[in-house]
Amino acid sequence: MKESVGILIFSKDTNNFLLLHRINNPIVWSVLSGKMDKPNEKPLDTIKREIKEEIGLNPELIKDIKKVGILKDSKIFHLFIGYIDNEFTPKLQVDELDGYGWYNETNLPKPIHKRWPETFHLIKKHLQLVKETNNIIKKFIK
Numbered sequence: 001m002k003e004s005v006g007i008l009i010f011s012k013d014t015n016n017f018l019l020l021h022r023i024n025n026p027i028v029w030s031v032l033s034g035k036m037d038k039p040n041e042k043p044l045d046t047i048k049r050e051i052k053e054e055i056g057l058n059p060e061l062i063k064d065i066k067k068v069g070i071l072k073d074s075k076i077f078h079l080f081i082g083y084i085d086n087e088f089t090p091k092l093q094v095d096e097l098d099g100y101g102w103y104n105e106t107n108l109p110k111p112i113h114k115r116w117p118e119t120f121h122l123i124k125k126h127l128q129l130v131k132e133t134n135n136i137i138k139k140f141i142k
Contacts (some may be wrong), residue, residue: 002075005047006033008123009062011087011102018090019109020054021099029101030113033077043067043078055100056091069122071115079122 008031009018019029034050036043044067048059059065062082071077087102101109105120113119 003036003043003078004033004075005036005043005050005078005080006031006119007047007051007062007065007080007082008032008119010081010083011085012083013086014102016087016102016104018055018087019101019103019112020090020092020097021101021109022096023098024096026113028111028113029109030116031079031119036078044080047078047080054090054093054097056093057088066126068126071118071122077115079119081123081126 011017018032020032021027021029032047032050032054034046034054036046038046038049041049044065047065051057051059051062062084065080065082067078068081069079071079090100092098092100103109105124108116
């Protein structure tokens with residue numbers, strides 16, 4: 001079964017996330033993603049490679065990269081989340097991408113990838129868990 005990976009990169013200073021505009025089929029806005037096409041490559045290694053290839057960013061600048069789930073249909077899609085301190089201007093891989101933007105759930109670009117609702121559902125569950133955990137920690141620190 002074919003496998004691919006994706007990551008939603010959140011900016012800590014704005015709480016916006018990076019979406020990329022793909023120029024290949026399908027022509028949509030989506031998370032940074034790519035195929036697991038190297039032998040024995042693990043999903044985390046693939047996402048780090050794709051970050052460097054697709055947006056020209058050192059993947060070490062993205063903090064707390066965590067896998068938040070898997071979407072399955074005719075292939076397996078490993079979904080990650082990661083955080084960066086500030087929004088940045090990516091160096092787009094021009095044979096695959098022609099645009100980028102920093103968005104939040106209230107101002108999504110169109111057309112958005114058809115799997116976006118499932119993708120964001122997994123991300124939102126993770127963000128809620130992080131928020132609840134931080135609130136519990138704050139109560140014990142006081």
